[in-house]
Each structure stands twice: as C-alpha cells, then as structure tokens.
Amino acid sequence: MDNLKTRLFKEKVAKGFMQLSGMLVTGSLFFIIGTILYKGLPYLSWEMITQLPKGGFYMGKEGGILNAILGSLYLAGVATVLATIIGVPIALFLNIYIKTSSKLAQYSKLMFDILYGIPSIVYGAVGFTIMVYFGIRASLLGGIITITLLTIPIVVRTVDELIRTVPNDLKHVTLSLGATNWEVAKVFILHIKPGIFTAILLAFGRAIGDVAGVLLTTGFSDNLPRYIDEPAATLPLAIFFQLSSPIPEVQGRAYASALILTFIILIIVICTHILSSKQNKHKL
Amino acid sequence: MLRTRLIKNAIAKQSSFVLLLISLSVVIIIGIGLTFKSIPLFESFNIWDLLTNHVWAPMKGSFGFLPFIMGTLSVTLVALLISCPLCILSSIYLTEYASNALKNMVLPLINVLAAIPPVLYGVWGVLFIVPAIQSYIAPLFGVSTSGYTILAGGIVLSVMIFPIMISIMVEVLKTIPAELKAASLSLGATKWETAQKVILRKAKPGIIAAIVLAISRAFGETIAVLMVCGNVSKIPTSIFDAGYPIPALIANNFGEMMSIPLYDSALMFSALLLFVIIFGFNLISRIILNRLEGKHNG
Numbered sequence: 001m002d003n004l005k006t007r008l009f010k011e012k013v014a015k016g017f018m019q020l021s022g023m024l025v026t027g028s029l030f031f032i033i034g035t036i037l038y039k040g041l042p043y044l045s046w047e048m049i050t051q052l053p054k055g056g057f058y059m060g061k062e063g064g065i066l067n068a069i070l071g072s073l074y075l076a077g078v079a080t081v082l083a084t085i086i087g088v089p090i091a092l093f094l095n096i097y098i099k100t101s102s103k104l105a106q107y108s109k110l111m112f113d114i115l116y117g118i119p120s121i122v123y124g125a126v127g128f129t130i131m132v133y134f135g136i137r138a139s140l141l142g143g144i145i146t147i148t149l150l151t152i153p154i155v156v157r158t159v160d161e162l163i164r165t166v167p168n169d170l171k172h173v174t175l176s177l178g179a180t181n182w183e184v185a186k187v188f189i190l191h192i193k194p195g196i197f198t199a200i201l202l203a204f205g206r207a208i209g210d211v212a213g214v215l216l217t218t219g220f221s222d223n224l225p226r227y228i229d230e231p232a233a234t235l236p237l238a239i240f241f242q243l244s245s246p247i248p249e250v251q252g253r254a255y256a257s258a259l260i261l262t263f264i265i266l267i268i269v270i271c272t273h274i275l276s277s278k279q280n281k282h283k284l
Numbered sequence: 285m286l287r288t289r290l291i292k293n294a295i296a297k298q299s300s301f302v303l304l305l306i307s308l309s310v311v312i313i314i315g316i317g318l319t320f321k322s323i324p325l326f327e328s329f330n331i332w333d334l335l336t337n338h339v340w341a342p343m344k345g346s347f348g349f350l351p352f353i354m355g356t357l358s359v360t361l362v363a364l365l366i367s368c369p370l371c372i373l374s375s376i377y378l379t380e381y382a383s384n385a386l387k388n389m390v391l392p393l394i395n396v397l398a399a400i401p402p403v404l405y406g407v408w409g410v411l412f413i414v415p416a417i418q419s420y421i422a423p424l425f426g427v428s429t430s431g432y433t434i435l436a437g438g439i440v441l442s443v444m445i446f447p448i449m450i451s452i453m454v455e456v457l458k459t460i461p462a463e464l465k466a467a468s469l470s471l472g473a474t475k476w477e478t479a480q481k482v483i484l485r486k487a488k489p490g491i492i493a494a495i496v497l498a499i500s501r502a503f504g505e506t507i508a509v510l511m512v513c514g515n516v517s518k519i520p521t522s523i524f525d526a527g528y529p530i531p532a533l534i535a536n537n538f539g540e541m542m543s544i545p546l547y548d549s550a551l552m553f554s555a556l557l558l559f560v561i562i563f564g565f566n567l568i569s570r571i572i573l574n575r576l577e578g579k580h581n582g
Binding site: 007008010011014015017018019021022024025026028029031032035036039086087089090092093094097108110111112113114115117118119120121122123124125126128129130132149152153156180181182183185202205208209210211212215216236239240243254255258261262265266268269273 | 289290292293296297299300301303304306307308310311313314317318321369370371373374376377378381382390392393394395396397399400401402403404405406407408410411412443446450474475476477479497500501503504505506507511531534535538542551552555558559562563565566567570571574
C-alpha cells in the first residue's frame with residue numbers, strides 16, 4: 001500500500017481526468033453544433049428554404065433546397081405515422097395482453113432490441129433488393145417503407161419503457177372493475193400520452209436524419225415530390241451531394257443545409273424534453 | 285354491450301398480434317433475402333477466399349473483401365481507443381461524483397448528441413477533423429496526407445458512439461449496490477480506489493456489453509465514415525492511410541452494381557456480413573444487459 005499522501009494525490013489526479021473526460025464528451029456536442037453554425041450561418045438565406053433548385057443550381061447558380069426539405073418532411077412524417085400505428089399496439093400487446101414474463105414477450109423484446117441495432121444501410125440494401133425484384137424504381141414509397149421498418153423498433157422500445165413505469169396496480173384495478181384488456185389498453189394510452197409523443201418525435205428525428213436507408217431506396221430529384229412512386233430529395237442527401245461538389249458556393253449551401261437540419265433536430269429535441277417533463281408530472 | 289366489448293377486445297388482440305409477427309419477420313426477411321442474393325457469389329468462390337483476398341476488382345471478377353474488413357476494423361479500433369477511456373471515466377464521474385444538478389444537465393445533453401444525424405457528424409468531420417489532421421496532426425508525425433484518413437473516421441465515429449456508451453454505462457453503474465461501495469469506503473479506500481477495485485470489477489460484464497453495442501454501431505455507420513475516410517480499397521497500414529469500410533462500399537457502389545456480373549451479389553454479401561456480425565454482437569450484449577437488469581430488479 002502506498003502512503004496516504006500518494007493515495008490522496010492519485011484520487012485527485014483521477015478526479016481531474018474524469019472531469020476532463022466529462023467535459024470533452026459534453027463539449028463535443030457544442031463543438032459540432034458550433035462548427036456547423038459558424039460555417040453555415042453566412043450562407044443561410046431565405047431563398048435557400050423557399051425555392052427549388054433552378055438550372056445550374058449545382059454549379060453555384062440560384063435556387064434553394066425546398067425540394068429536399070419537403071421531401072424529408074413527407075418521408076419522415078408518413079414513415080413516423082406508420083411506425084406509430086404499428087409500434088404502439090405491439091408495445092401494448094406485449095405488456096397488457098400477454099404476461100410480461102412469458103417467453104413470447106421476452107423474445108419479442110429481445111428481437112426489437114436487436115432490430116434497433118441493425119444499421120440502416122442493411123435495411124437499405126434489403127429494401128433495394130426487394131424493389132429491384134419487383135421492378136419498382138427508387139421512389140418516395142420505397143423510402144417510406146424502409147424508414148418505417150427502421151423506426152418501428154424505436155417506437156416499440158420507447159413505448160415499452162413507458163408502460164413499464166406505470167404501476168401494475170393500474171392494470172389490476174381496471175381489470176377488476178370488469179374492463180376488457182382493450183379498455184385497459186385505452187386507459188394506459190391516456191396515461192402515457194405525453195410519452196407516446198416523445199416516442200413519435202424520437203422516431204421522426206431518426207427518420208429525418210437517415211441517409212444510408214434513403215440513399216438506396218428513395219433516389220433524388222430536383223422537383224417537389226408529387227406522387228408516391230416518384231423519386232424524392234431528402235435533406236441529408238442534399239447535404240451530402242452538395243458537400244462533395246468542388247464549387248465553393250455549392251459547398252457553402254451544404255453548410256447552410258446542414259444548419260437547417262440542425263435546427264430541425266434541435267426543435268425536435270426541445271419538444272421531446274418538454275414532453276418528457278410533462279410525462280414525469282403525470283406519474284402516479 | 286358486453287358482446288361488442290368482447291369482440292372489440294378480440295379484434296384488438298388479434299390485430300396487434302399480427303402486427304407483432306409482421307414486424308418480427310423483418311429479421312428473417314433480411315437474413316433470408318441477403319443470403320439468397322449472396323448465393324451466386326458463393327457458387328463461384330468459397331467464403332474463406334472472399335474474406336482473405338485483398339484484390340477488389342469487380343470488372344475482372346475478383347472480389348476480395350479484406351481491404352474493407354480491415355478498413356472497418358481499423359476505424360472501429362481507433363474509435364474505441366478514443367471513446368472507451370473517455371466514456372468509462374465520464375460515467376464513473378457522473379454516477380459517483382457528480383451532483384444531481386450536474387447529472388440532470390449532462391445526461392440530456394448526451395441525448396442531444398444521440399439525436400444528431402450521422403450526416404451532420406460527417407459535415408463536422410469534413411469541416412474540422414479532416415483539415416486539422418491535414419495541417420496539424422499529420423505533420424506532427426512527419427506525414428503528409430489529404431486528411432481523409434482512418435484517423436479522421438475513427439475520431440468522428442468515437443464521438444458518434446459516446447451517447448450509446450455513456451447511457452448504457454451509467455445505467456450499469458447505477459445497478460451496483462450501495463452497500464458494496466459503502467463497505468469499501470468505510471475500510472478507508474478512496475473513492476477512486478473504490479471505483480477501480482469494486483465498482484469497475486462488479487460492473488465489468490455490463491461495461492463490456494456497452495462496448496460491444498458501441499462496436500456494432502460503429503461497424504454499421506455509413507455516411508459519416510464514408511465522408512471522411514477517403515475510400516481507397518487498399519489495406520490501410522497506418523492511421524494516416526485512407527480506408528474503405530464495408531458500409532461505405534455498399535453506399536458508393538449500389539448504383540452500378542447491376543451492370544457487372546456478380547457485383548450485386550458481392551455487395552449483398554457484404555451487407556449479409558454486416559448483418560450477421562451486428563446481429564450476433566447485439567444478441568450477446570442485450571442478453572448480458574437483460575440479465576443484469578433482471579438481477580437488479582429481483
């Protein structure tokens with residue numbers, strides 16, 4: 001054993017290192033947002049978010065990225081709605097209709113945990129293969145299906161976590177009053193409502209930011225998406241394409257587009273935060 | 285009416301069960317679909333050759349995955365070397381030292397980091413990490429490079445896996461019983477000694493699970509690494525070499541894969557490779573984590 005002095009010194013050094021790591025990890029967030037803000041702000045203009053790309057846009061001429069913003073909102077919006085419609089009943093089924101200790105519930109939850117970890121490029125590759133097999137070209141529809149599959153595990157896992165915070169007594173009391181399981185489920189939904197919106201926002205955030213899945217399935221287009229079987233532009237892809245251009249103006253627009261995406265994500269994060277504090281107040 | 289209520293209940297039950305089955309079958313569809321598409325490649329080459337051959341020339345019918353496997357492994361290794369120590373230390377700090385106020389401030393910020401889309405990490409990498417390597421870090425070691433390197437990919441990835449590592453590690457460290465710590469502290473150990481010899485030892489399986497999950501996240505990350513790694517299909521020999529990870533291979537080449545024989549099969553094989561490895565890693569670590577949680581609750 002070292003003497004007390006060296007031991008206390010070690011304690012101090014270790015604590016210093018821990019504080020430093022904490023600061024580095026937290027600081028990286030501000031660093032990333034700061035870099036994008038610093039580079040993107042000078043290029044941000046009203047034109048960027050209200051206009052479509054015009055002729056020569058990718059050579060640095062006029063236009064905006066409205067096509068990508070709307071494309072992303074459509075894609076993420078529809079995919080999130082679908083994922084919610086599919087995911088929420090699944091989470092309710094796993095917790096209310098069958099016993100949480102049953103094999104089916106346990107294995108299903110494990111599978112959703114794993115699906116959550118499967119990277120979007122794999123979803124994209126499978127989606128692409130299926131589309132080629134059926135002769136469907138890259139389109140909004142293909143993207144929506146891929147992104148829906150990608151976000152279902154997020155919804156299921158988040159809602160499942162929420163339901164587990166509800167005391168079991170609520171289920172027992174409601175059942176003993178003669179309610180059916182379906183009616184119990186409705187009581188639960190009422191109870192975790194703010195939390196369900198959190199799940200929806202999380203899924204939306206993931207959906208709007210995904211590249212690898214849409215790259216293979218959605219394609220890209222300079223027009224507004226009018227029909228579901230047409231290719232559509234998405235914001236992350238627009239950033240990626242513009243950034244790989246050698247022309248400074250186009251690169252600058254990539255920074256500005258990145259800034260727009262950052263704003264969207266930050267709005268989502270803030271809403272999530274507000275909703276989850278609401279859910280905490282809701283606690284029994 | 286009791287009858288309508290019961291019918292509604294039955295409909296709700298059946299339909300959610302169907303939804304469950306459909307969603308779970310996605311795993312099987314991915315597995316079977318990718319295997320099916322890879323079969324033509326297996327018929328021409330054996331798997332061992334594919335994995336150890338280092339020549340990638342689809343036009344000449346040579347499909348060697350070794351450069352991409354090495355690319356993925358080296359980027360991930362760099363990312364782990366950076367983020368493991370940082371995340372373990374920060375998690376101990378957050379659970380053992382930090383006040384509640386600090387915790388309530390830092391943990392939501394980590395969640396924000398998790399919400400940032402990969403492409404923005406990529407933009408940050410291109411704007412900051414790549415130039416920094418090109419003009420400051422590489423010259424320090426006497427190397428000249430464009431900056432698009434394994435190191436750049438590793439740094440960007442390390443930041444991307446901070447959130448998953450920290451959030452799981454903090455959860456794991458929370459499950460360590462307070463009595464254990466109290467026993468160690470009351471015997472005169474300092475907090476750091478307690479952390480080293482009691483907490484970390486007890487939390488080892490959970491921490492390993494967190495690291496394995498982070499590895500599988502790193503393996504599958506596509507766009508951010510693609511943007512900063514340089515994408516040269518050669519086996520990297522130093523961290524200042526360009527690399528070409530597997531997901532970037534798929535993303536960069538899916539457009540032309542239909543025109544060259546076996547090319548699509550080769551790309552689907554690489555997707556299968558990713559899927560199998562990540563599935564296995566996720567399975568193992570989730571089982572460890574579930575067991576820890578079960579012990580904690582029970």
